[in-house]
Amino acid sequence: MSISLIKNKKSDYPGYRVPSGCAVFGVLNESGSCFDGRTIIDGIEMMHDRSNGLGGGFAAYGIYPQYKNDWAFHILYDDSDARNRMEDILKKSFAVLYFEELPTKRSPAIENPPMIFRYFLKLKDIYSLYERNVPVDNFSEDDFIVDFVLKMNARVSGAYIISSGKNMGIFKGVGFPEDIGHYFRLDEYKGYLWTSHGRFPTNSVGWWGGAHPFGLLNFSIVHNGEISSYGRNQRYVASLGYECSLSTDTEVITYLFDLLARKKNMDIELLNMILAAPLWERIEEMPEDDRELASTLRIMYGGALINGPFSIIAGHNDFMYALNDRIKLRPMVAARKNDYLYVSSEESAIIKVCPQPDIVWRPQGGIPVIGRVKKKD
Template sequence: MCSILGIVNENGKLFSANYIIEGISLMNERCNGLGGGFAAYGLYPEYKDYYALHILLKDVELKDQVTEMLKDYVNIYKDEEIETRNVERIPQDYTPWRFFVDVPERYTNDADNYIIDLAMKINSTGGALVISSGKNMGVFKAIGYPDEVAKLYKLDNYKAYMWLAHGRYPTNTRGWWGGAHPFSILDNSIVHNGEITSYGTNKRFLESYGYKCSYFTDSEVLAYLWDLLVRRHKLPIELASEVLAPPFWEQIERMPPERRRIIEALRMTYGPAMVNGPFGIVIANGSGLTGVAGNGTMVGLSDRIKLRPLICARKNDTTFMASEESAIKAVCKNPDNVWAPRAGEPTVAMVNGDV
């Protein structure tokens, strides 16, 4: 069991972290204090052309080593320690650091893949973990309940137009900073409630596309799968969702011919990318995606037999996606609309405003 919550303003208006903190804290019963985290989009408008690398350092002395490594690959525009305060229950296992970097000119036409390779390289050294690597966004996570993690990172100082939050109850690996959600790669972040029974299949499939899984936890594969399907293979969000939670063959057979051809091709090709086991996920993406206008998206999706809850709501230009309706109601008393998406069907909110 875990708690997930996503809030997005579709006009790109920034709002404070207090809403997401209050909402996620209401679901503390779904987590056990062994992991909490947030992703925020629209954080760094003044540096929005730079990749913002949030890196957890096992030892603050590693900072120089990481800096040297980064310098070999990218130009560092600015770096600083991410401000934290002491929170009694959170062990100070890591020091979070942020780097704003850009890619040397000769690599700019493949900058995204270049950054992913770099992040995977740093992660595989052990000691330093790149927890987010997108532009104008960042991930904050640690051991603790979500509200404690928010306190640790002084999140009340930040404003964003799209927030994700997660409270963890680890079941397949120990609780540690790196294992907390969101999992993030470039502009994609994901929070996940569930346990992926197809992890081994997904992981080995991703490895053959060059991804390295280094967080020892199943949820990580979701972020990479989404990156592969949506960014690299340019599948529209709706069809990428059909890959993660495909319709049953019986349903496929009843589809109109052209649709059937597409879905069959997707299932045959991306069978190993199918995510099995119970899941409710919210995926945030900070940039425009294939087939989607605007500057960002938030996608809510559950497994195809809906073994985990997912509730969505809307109020004016704000969309909420959560494990529980109560979490939404805690921050939005009277939504215009509340609904439970059907099993395996994505709910997509698009950010159309300037961000």
């Protein structure tokens, strides 16, 4: 098996960027009730023609309640050597509570799958891990994980960490999304939030690591579109310490979410004011306080404005967040039924799994759809 299956060969194509068109679908139960993966597979399958078989994937939240306070890593491997190398490194920083190969169902639709393992991990004392150069005051466990994941993915050949959150997991690969879903036996998992992605890349062969969702900590991003601000966004996050190693839109969007929502601790209700900032002519019309806030955010975070067509669904343990670009150059439909919130590229996916929603609407460009998980305990 070639490494190109799970990793982009940067040496062959330095700096290549991989745009793609796509289907996205997300379902959240706001009361936190878990449902199995058949819903998400059935929905994304309706949009089969929006993908071309070069990538499909899922993010699921609430699937590992027995390890809900521990780091859950999903890691792709080319071979056992890569696995040994990665596990040696993992063991230096983490206590491994449990690990296993991800259960899969072989299928002719999935060719040459890599080895995929999952690990439940506890971080050892982070201060002992960083002997030098530790900005102790501001360094959190989350920072360590981000740093670790980005470094391992850039440096350890033949291994790729695709999922690094808690009580959540990302399942993805090369194939149509419904085939990927069945391959990973998602009907056997139960979660309260599922997102999914079917990929139609325009200029690259499919590779497992490059499929979506893209995850970092508890964030997972699925995205449909080709952003025209990529170069700006990539240089912006690079100057703040995020190195884009995959050269995909989704990667840079994930870093923007991590930067704003986690590092800058910004309320998610404000994110659209940056990622899809209101037009100046709208800002002028706002009442004074809002105007000052909106214009300041826009001036301050111009590098984080995402331009060009996109529809994004961000998954997180606490919420589902969906956003269209500000002039709605990509489709996005939302619906509600009881505690369920649905967001999809096409209404067909929603109607397939929820024939009679209470309400269906097409969110305005730049106006987010936010569903929050009500805490059970």
